[in-house]
Amino acid sequence: MTDGGRAMGDDEMLQRLGAATRAADAVPPEVLAAARASYVWRTIDAELAELTYDSSDGELVGVRGSSSIRSLTYEFGDSVVELEVDEVAGGKRRVTGQVAPWPVASIELHQAHGAEPLVLDADEHGRFRAEGVMPGPFRLLCRFTTAAPMLLTDWVNA
Amino acid sequence: MLEAAEVSALVAAAASGESSAWDGLVDAFGGLVWSVIRGFRLYGADASDVSQTVWLRMVEHIDRIREPERAGAWLATTARNECLRVLRKSGRQVAMAEVPEPSAPAAGGDVAIGVMAAEDHQAFLSALEAVPPRCQTLLRLLVADPPLSYDTIAELLDMPKGSIGPTRGRCLDHLRAVMGAVSS
Numbered sequence: 001m002t003d004g005g006r007a008m009g010d011d012e013m014l015q016r017l018g019a020a021t022r023a024a025d026a027v028p029p030e031v032l033a034a035a036r037a038s039y040v041w042r043t044i045d046a047e048l049a050e051l052t053y054d055s056s057d058g059e060l061v062g063v064r065g066s067s068s069i070r071s072l073t074y075e076f077g078d079s080v081v082e083l084e085v086d087e088v089a090g091g092k093r094r095v096t097g098q099v100a101p102w103p104v105a106s107i108e109l110h111q112a113h114g115a116e117p118l119v120l121d122a123d124e125h126g127r128f129r130a131e132g133v134m135p136g137p138f139r140l141l142c143r144f145t146t147a148a149p150m151l152l153t154d155w156v157n158a
Numbered sequence: 159m160l161e162a163a164e165v166s167a168l169v170a171a172a173a174s175g176e177s178s179a180w181d182g183l184v185d186a187f188g189g190l191v192w193s194v195i196r197g198f199r200l201y202g203a204d205a206s207d208v209s210q211t212v213w214l215r216m217v218e219h220i221d222r223i224r225e226p227e228r229a230g231a232w233l234a235t236t237a238r239n240e241c242l243r244v245l246r247k248s249g250r251q252v253a254m255a256e257v258p259e260p261s262a263p264a265a266g267g268d269v270a271i272g273v274m275a276a277e278d279h280q281a282f283l284s285a286l287e288a289v290p291p292r293c294q295t296l297l298r299l300l301v302a303d304p305p306l307s308y309d310t311i312a313e314l315l316d317m318p319k320g321s322i323g324p325t326r327g328r329c330l331d332h333l334r335a336v337m338g339a340v341s342s
Contacts, residue, residue, distance in 0.1 A: 010330045017286065017333070018301030020279035027192035031206050035188055035213040039172075039180040042217045056243050070247075112210050136203075137211045154218065157211040157240055 034112075041110065046141060046150035049074035049081055054156075074153040081140060081151070085133075085158045093133040093158050099126040099151070102144040112137035112155075133158070159304050160186050162227035169226035184213065187230050190302050191237045194314070197298030198241035199291060204248075208240045231310045234302075238314050257292050257328050260335040285336040293329035300326060 008016075053073035074081040083097035095109065104122035111118070113134040122128040138158055142151040160168075165186070171179030191212050195205045215236055216229075223232055286294055292315075299311050312319040 008334075010327060013330050013333060014297075014300060014326075017282050017297060018303070020282035020286075021193065021196075021298065021301055022189070022303065024279040024283055025196060027189045027209075028206075031192065031209050032184055032188045034206070034210050035184040035191075036181050038210065038213040038217050039177050041214060042220075048218055054243070056247055112207075112214060136207045137214050139214075152218070155211055155214040157207050157243065 038112075043141070043150075043152055046152040047076045047079070049076040049079060049151055049153045051154050051156060070158070072156060076151060079148075079151050081142070081153055083140075083153075087135075088131075091135055092131075093135060093138075095130040095133050095138070095158075097128060097140075099128070099140075099142050101126075102146055102148045104128075105143040105145045107143070108141040109133065110139050110141060114138075117141075165229050166226040169220060169223060169229050173221040180217075183216075183229065186304065187233050190230055190304060190306070191233050193298050193302040194234050194237040195241055197295040198238070198245065199250075199294060200241055200244060204244050208237060208244060211240050212236045230304060230306070231313075234299075234306060234310065234314055257290055257296075257325050257332070259328060260332045281337065282333075285333050288336045289329060289332040293325075293332050296322070296325060297329055297333070 051072060052075045053071070055069075055071040068087050070085045072083040072085065074083075078101060080100050081097060082100075083095055086094045086096075088094050099107065099122060103124075104126045107120040107122055107128050109118040109120060109130050111134045113136045118130050118133070120128045120130055135158060137155045139155045140151075140153045142153075144151075165183075168179045168182045168186070172183055188209075191209055192205075195208050200208060212233055216233060219232075223229060225232075286297060289297070296311070296315060299306055299314060306314070308319050308322050311322055317325070
């Protein structure tokens with residue numbers, strides 16, 4: 001279907017490229033469905049601890065250290081959550097961490113790809129460990145023995 | 159396409175518990191988030207995990223977004239950051255270099271329409287995968303829907319706004335060169 005070989009200008013190239021991406025590489029329906037379903041995770045009565053440090057942000061391109069462990073720090077006010085995420089056999093993740101300073105009653109680990117939250121205990125220093133975490137987005141919901149409000153870490157993609 | 163005021167209204171409604179407003183935001187911007195992700199050349203589970211991370215974050219940040227009318231830019235920026243993390247983790251190159259001129263310009267700079275039928279989307283997508291990574295990212299952002307401003311694109315790609323135009327031209331020359339090579 002030739003058209004005499006006329007040159008295609010920039011604007012038309014871009015238009016056709018846009019049409020091509022929308023027709024043949026559009027967002028898959030299941031990705032949109034997952035995005036809509038994300039709304040059920042909304043938690044309105046917890047304080048949101050923001051990610052303040054991610055060891056994967058500073059790595060040199062193409063350099064893999066001897067350890068695959070990723071360190072994360074979240075903070076809200078005086079509360080600090082420090083995590084280490086390690087990839088283990090079978091592609092799952094091990095998450096170890098510490099919540100400070102308020103005494104922890106329990107921790108829920110929410111996984112985007114997990115059917116149920118993992119319920120974790122913490123020791124007297126607020127340290128905990130979770131095995132068999134699915135790869136993908138996860139977060140923690142921490143409950144305290146004091147009257148301190150629940151603490152939620154921001155979702156992170158592990 | 160939504161006006162800024164409509165976007166703000168959807169954000170406010172979703173922040174106050176209206177799930178239909180949330181669905182409206184996903185419908186409006188789901189494709190935009192996907193364009194950013196594909197522009198950074200993520201596929202499969204990597205791509206869908208980044209998308210889900212972005213939207214899950216949005217759920218918790220919905221009542222504290224500084225400029226609700228710019229929710230699209232917030233989503234695109236969050237997607238960009240998460241894409242870079244995935245790329246770094248897998249040791250893939252994060253292309254930040256300037257885009258060079260194509261070394262083999264298409265004959266006469268022409269791309270005969272006969273190279274691809276008007277509907278041959280696959281030819282365009284295949285050609286897109288063969289241009290420099292920086293061009294793949296820029297071109298995907300330039301055709302994103304709803305459109306991103308040059309200001310936003312400049313921030314996303316950490317490049318001066320004034321160089322978007324010239325780089326756009328160079329990248330389309332790369333695309334022509336690939337498609338011209340295919341046609342000959």
